[in-house]
Amino acid sequence: MSRRTKDLFYWSLGFVCGIALLVQVQNHLYSNYRVDGKSMDPTLQEGNRLIVTKAGFDERDIEHFDIIVFHKTKQEDYVKRVIGLPGDEITYRNGSLYINQQYIEESYISETAHLRTGLGQANSFTLKTLMGVEKVPKGMLFVLGDNRNMSYDSRHFGFVPIDSVVGKVNMRYWPLTEWQADF
Template identity: 25%
Template sequence: IHKTPSVTGVALIGMLASIIVYLIATIDSAYKAKRTKPDYELKDYNRWYAYVLLVLISMGGSVGTSMYVKANFIEAFRVPVASNYPTIVPNDRFLANKLAYNNSDPKRGDLIVFINPENRRQNYIKRVVAVAGDTVEIIDNEVYVNEQQLERQRLPQSVLDNIKIKVHGKSLEGDVFYEINGDAKYKIFLAKPPHDQASHNFSKITVPPHHCFVLGDNRNLSRDSRHFGPVLLATIKGRADYLYFPAKDWSRFGRIKN
């Protein structure tokens, strides 16, 4: 997934609003200056460059605030691929909560953003299916956590009516289910050929301490822990919580629905 430009969407709106306020204030000041008595004596600070400097300092403060928010509270991302369909649609834009794991570890079912172990300049968004100490195994595309097969409930194709997509110019076809993982319940998609490209089997492992095991919701079209192993918790950037610009179907706006 991609970061949005250097400020979050919310901070950018605030910055634009600040610029508009500065422009209005400047116009108002100019108007009042024309009405000022001609015998008014200019002060040391009544110089054009002083006002320009003031504006630049104020704008710099806005940018600094937005960067602080991005580093510590929320960060905006755009998803260019379909590996987490149907929960996340290509070109969805969402906010990651960077405070989510300050005092706790990810839980099964969480949708997390983390640094790609194979390319540290890239971020991934995937679903946590197992946590430290769990065993996980995949047999014929069925997931087993602690030797228990995760229950699936088939959903009608109509749930995809407003978010149908194409991948490499071909319609993405497949079956959609709810997967139940402990207290978590989320949608998964099993793509049919030619988009069925992921391994349907994975040998049993125990998730090591300070790690979690992740899978894409689009199980047959995702690069995840089946390829690069469990994810180190220290590389997690946050939990994907809110869609602020859905690529399709604006009823999805707001908290991400599993």
């Protein structure tokens, strides 16, 4: 083999190995996700690009208010905020969130968003009125979008199985002017 052929072979081999490594990283460690829709406004906007951590992720890693990506269907992934964990009692009354009868200040929802959406009596609910149960069942999550009046979330499709969670959002990298790594 000539020197040029060897160089081309090793360069090609390195390229193929690099692509294989990148595919493995995306499949097992991290995933890229594009926000589609306005359900997470003002926190995430349509078109934002996110990095989702999948590595070493299990249900014990999920906490209240984490932003997660999960498989809604085989073809569709959603991004939402975790509100209820297994065993939690969730109530939304007069525009205020209560978890296990404790008032929760939702600082991630801007005051103007609260006023714009008109959260109040019409949007009050309990898990009992929505789903017929008082607490989030074992192995399930209750999720909401931050843009409460524009979000298709657990109020509409029910609980999210924990095993459908792809991972936690840990970084917004696009647009660069909105780069953020503390979700």
